[in-house]
Amino acid sequence: MGHTESVDIVRWTGDEKNSITDNVIIEYPLTIFVNGEELVTLLCTPIDLKELAIGFLFSEGFIKGIDDLGEFELDEKNGIAKVRTKSPVDFTRELFSKRTIASGCEKSAIFYNARDSLGQRKVTSDTSISSRVLIELNNSMQKSSVLYRTTGCAHSAALCDTEKILSFKEDIGRHNALDKVLGDALLKDMPTNGKIILTSGRASSEIVVKSVRHGIAILVSRSAPTNLAVKIATQSGLTLIGFARGNRMNIYSNGNRIIAKGSEIRR
Amino acid sequence: MGHTESVDIVRWTGDEKNSITDNVIIEYPLTIFVNGEELVTLLCTPIDLKELAIGFLFSEGFIKGIDDLGEFELDEKNGIAKVRTKSPVDFTRELFSKRTIASGCEKSAIFYNARDSLGQRKVTSDTSISSRVLIELNNSMQKSSVLYRTTGCAHSAALCDTEKILSFKEDIGRHNALDKVLGDALLKDMPTNGKIILTSGRASSEIVVKSVRHGIAILVSRSAPTNLAVKIATQSGLTLIGFARGNRMNIYSNGNRIIAKGSEIRR
Numbered sequence: 001m002g003h004t005e006s007v008d009i010v011r012w013t014g015d016e017k018n019s020i021t022d023n024v025i026i027e028y029p030l031t032i033f034v035n036g037e038e039l040v041t042l043l044c045t046p047i048d049l050k051e052l053a054i055g056f057l058f059s060e061g062f063i064k065g066i067d068d069l070g071e072f073e074l075d076e077k078n079g080i081a082k083v084r085t086k087s088p089v090d091f092t093r094e095l096f097s098k099r100t101i102a103s104g105c106e107k108s109a110i111f112y113n114a115r116d117s118l119g120q121r122k123v124t125s126d127t128s129i130s131s132r133v134l135i136e137l138n139n140s141m142q143k144s145s146v147l148y149r150t151t152g153c154a155h156s157a158a159l160c161d162t163e164k165i166l167s168f169k170e171d172i173g174r175h176n177a178l179d180k181v182l183g184d185a186l187l188k189d190m191p192t193n194g195k196i197i198l199t200s201g202r203a204s205s206e207i208v209v210k211s212v213r214h215g216i217a218i219l220v221s222r223s224a225p226t227n228l229a230v231k232i233a234t235q236s237g238l239t240l241i242g243f244a245r246g247n248r249m250n251i252y253s254n255g256n257r258i259i260a261k262g263s264e265i266r267r
Numbered sequence: 268m269g270h271t272e273s274v275d276i277v278r279w280t281g282d283e284k285n286s287i288t289d290n291v292i293i294e295y296p297l298t299i300f301v302n303g304e305e306l307v308t309l310l311c312t313p314i315d316l317k318e319l320a321i322g323f324l325f326s327e328g329f330i331k332g333i334d335d336l337g338e339f340e341l342d343e344k345n346g347i348a349k350v351r352t353k354s355p356v357d358f359t360r361e362l363f364s365k366r367t368i369a370s371g372c373e374k375s376a377i378f379y380n381a382r383d384s385l386g387q388r389k390v391t392s393d394t395s396i397s398s399r400v401l402i403e404l405n406n407s408m409q410k411s412s413v414l415y416r417t418t419g420c421a422h423s424a425a426l427c428d429t430e431k432i433l434s435f436k437e438d439i440g441r442h443n444a445l446d447k448v449l450g451d452a453l454l455k456d457m458p459t460n461g462k463i464i465l466t467s468g469r470a471s472s473e474i475v476v477k478s479v480r481h482g483i484a485i486l487v488s489r490s491a492p493t494n495l496a497v498k499i500a501t502q503s504g505l506t507l508i509g510f511a512r513g514n515r516m517n518i519y520s521n522g523n524r525i526i527a528k529g530s531e532i533r534r
Contacts, residue, residue, distance in 0.1 A: 005494040010518040012398040015528040022517060027472055027493035043471070043495075131279040152510070153469055153491030172471075172493065202420055204310070204439075205294055224420030226294035226439065227272040243419070250289060251277040261282040 002026060003045055004151055025151040025172055033082045034062065034089050041079075045147065045154065045171045048180045049074055052171070053081040055183025059210045062089055066186055123237035125194035127217040128257045129162045131249070134196070137165065138220055138244045141198045144168055148200070157181045160196040174201025178210055192216060203229045203242055212236040218257055220244045225252050269293060270312055271418055292418040292439055300349045301329065301356050308346075312414065312421065312438045315447045316341055319438070320348040322450025326477045329356055333453055390504035392461035392484040395524045396429045398516070401463070404432065405487055405511045408465045411435055415467070424448045427463040441468025445477055459483060470496045470509055479503040485524055487511045492519050 004023040011018050028046040032039045032053050039062075044052055050072060057063045063085060070084035137160050147154035147170040157177035159167040167190070169180035178199060185192050193215035199207065203225035209232060211219045218239040225233075225242040233240035234253040241258075243250045251258055271290040278285050295313040299306045299320050306329070311319055317339060324330045330352060337351035404427050414421035414437040424444035426434040434457070436447035445466060452459050460482035466474065470492035476499065478486045485506040492500075492509040500507035501520040508525075510517045518525060 007494070007497055007519060010522045010525075012402075012516050012518065012525065014402070014514045015398050017398070017527070022519075024492055024494045024497055024519075027495035131282050131284070135279075135281070151491055153493065224418055225291055226420065227274070227291045228294035230274055230291055247281045249279050251279065252274060252289075252291075255277045258277075258279065260284070 023150055025153045029079050031080050035084055044176045048169055051180040051183035052176055055179035058186050059179050059182050123217055125217040127194045128259050130261050131258050132261050135247055138198050155201045158198040159185055205229050205232055208232045212238050290417055292420045296346050298347050302351055311443045315436055318447040318450035319443055321453055322446035325453050326446050326449050390484055394461040394484040395526050397526050397528050399528050402514050405465050422468045425465040426452055472496050472499055475499045479505050
């Protein structure tokens with residue numbers, strides 16, 4: 001399945017018009033069924049759909065790890081992913097309301113709920129990285145985004161260690177791109193503890209919560225963080241970085257993991 | 268309540284670091300109760316919360332118009348909006364699943380569902396506007412976005428007729444900014460039929476559906492449209508415009524409403 005579609009359009013420049021052809025990004029609905037029950041439909045880019053489905057279930061806490069996962073069946077034509085888990089999943093209304101977390105809505109008093117959902121979880125990793133290496137990793141990630149360059153309408157996310165990119169994914173949604181990376185890590189049995197996430201998207205509270213839940217040490221966004229994201233990151237021990245562009249970046253919390261060039265690099 | 272919060276940060280430029288102060292946008296959870304039942308929590312910017320709550324209910328089809336609206340109570344400190352409707356609202360699971368439409372998720376086979384939810388609704392307005400006037404309106408809207416300039420992290424939306432901006436709103440979310448404008452129009456009893464919406468955000472299917480549902484004739488986005496947005500707009504008679512920047516714009520559907528300078532302007 002293609003990622004973009006060609007459409008005939010009219011381009012106006014001032015009061016002159018021309019007929020041209022443009023590429024628009026595909027917006028594809030993927031409905032996830034868990035143990036025969038419809039859970040959620042994600043609007044996404046139809047690449048890495050298994051990673052997306054598994055990553056969503058993992059990052060939203062429906063499965064705890066690869067051992068919880070039973071059969072997986074993808075019907076790409078009809079946009080349906082069927083997942084079986086080894087233990088039962090409880091579909092109470094509370095769980096249904098939880099799914100809004102991933103999509104830009106959240107329960108009341110989100111800060112406390114987000115903290116609750118994280119429990120007493122703290123990122124304690126002693127990962128550290130030099131500012132220059134992190135800037136290089138981030139620039140290299142941004143250059144990899146083919147879909148963004150083609151359509152002007154895509155987000156990307158990457159999982160890195162302190163030397164290289166381990167997984168890189170793109171999607172129309174910033175949450176989906178992150179879930180795809182987390183799903184890829186899970187399916188390949190790559191630990192996320194102490195690792196680095198790079199994202200093109202805004203660092204809002206949900207992105208921070210997903211990262212902390214998986215033990216990520218450093219979250220780097222090309223875009224802005226929100227006040228809630230800064231609060232949760234500060235209290236959870238996550239290093240939150242925003243506006244990472246060119247050779248600059250802003251550190252919003254737990255900056256001790258970022259060191260000057262020449263300092264010892266630990267992992 | 269403020270819209271931004273000042274935070275102390277460290278800015279790295281290459282391997283040099285400086286301590287500075289930055290403004291980050293507030294991410295505020297507003298929980299909407301309808302007739303005593305919790306409906307949804309929107310993560311938003313705490314400006315125009317009444318417009319947001321009413322606009323959300325209106326644009327998601329929970330209320331059909333101002334006559335459906337009973338009491339409204341806003342508890343800004345605790346992020347709670349309590350709405351009473353004059354007729355009962357049915358909170359079936361179907362309705363609960365519908366709320367994902369507003370937040371980036373959607374039911375399976377969204378294209379058909381979106382079309383279903385629009386019924387046979389067609390935008391038949393004979394509104395037309397010259398390319399130059401539309402470009403000027405759009406540039407004027409973009410200049411008004413104070414929150415974006417302060418935080419690098421906000422969306423804006425405006426309702427216009429063919430001469431001027433009637434309502435302008437900002438929010439951390441593109442759906443919320445549009446809902447605020449629609450709520451403002453409803454509360455001020457301004458008809459939206461045949462009007463123009465300008466938005467800074469991506470034109471995805473939900474934004475097109477919200478616009479068609481309110482009889483909007485022309486939807487202008489600073490950003491990219493998706494293939495699904497183009498399909499729904501084409502079939503619904505909506506004029507969909509993307510990449511409206513500087514003196515340029517791309518017309519993706521029903522371009523007959525955009526005319527060259529000097530042509531007759533009808534309303």
